[in-house]
Amino acid sequence: MNKKRKCIVISGASCAGKTTIINNFLRKYNTKITFVVYDITRNRRNNEVDGKDYNFITKTEFEERKKQHKYAFYYNLLETSRGVLKETLNVIHKNNNIPIIVIDYDHLDKIKVLYDVVDVFITTKNKQILIDRMIKRYGTFEKNDKLLQFRLKYNESFLETQKYYKYIIINDDIEKATDVLYMIYKKEFC
Secondary structure (H helix, E strand, O other): OOOOEEEEEEEEOOOOOHHHHHHHHHHHOOOOEEEOOEEEOOOOOOOOOEOOOEEEOOHHHHHHHHHOOOEEEEEEEOOEEEEEEHHHHHHHHHOOOEEEEEOOHHHHHHHHOOEEEEEEEEEOOOHHHHHHHHHHHHOOHHHHHHHHHHHHHHHHHHHHHHHHOOEEEEOOOHHHHHHHHHHHHHHHHO
């Protein structure tokens, strides 16, 4: 039986700082880690870059790629389809790099079929910090009550899953959290 390749999986509640930590890690450290860019069917946020944060595509494009079996894995969350193209992973492996993938616990099993997973959960010191970050990202409860209530409920259940992760990073300081991720990388891959 072939030994599976390793990858890093980053999970965490909404607004825990997953992408911020990954981007800071990639800027700060020279490693063989490559961020896996998903196809996604939601609208782009103001601070997001198409092709860097996600590949923003239509639902029709997503369904066509799914029919053509182009995805290594895919899932739906919040009425949004997300998928990683097989070709994306092939390029990462061709360059002898290690993928870093952001995914939630409910879909972690899809990655474990493909990889030997180094799983990292990112959270904050307390729930109020997450709430404050959500309001900053999505607006006040008056403007986005339905979305914020869903995210709060989702975060509650998501925070319960952190006990299943090998590593937990408390993101109260971006530089310290990034350094902890680097220590995990060194322990697991060097």
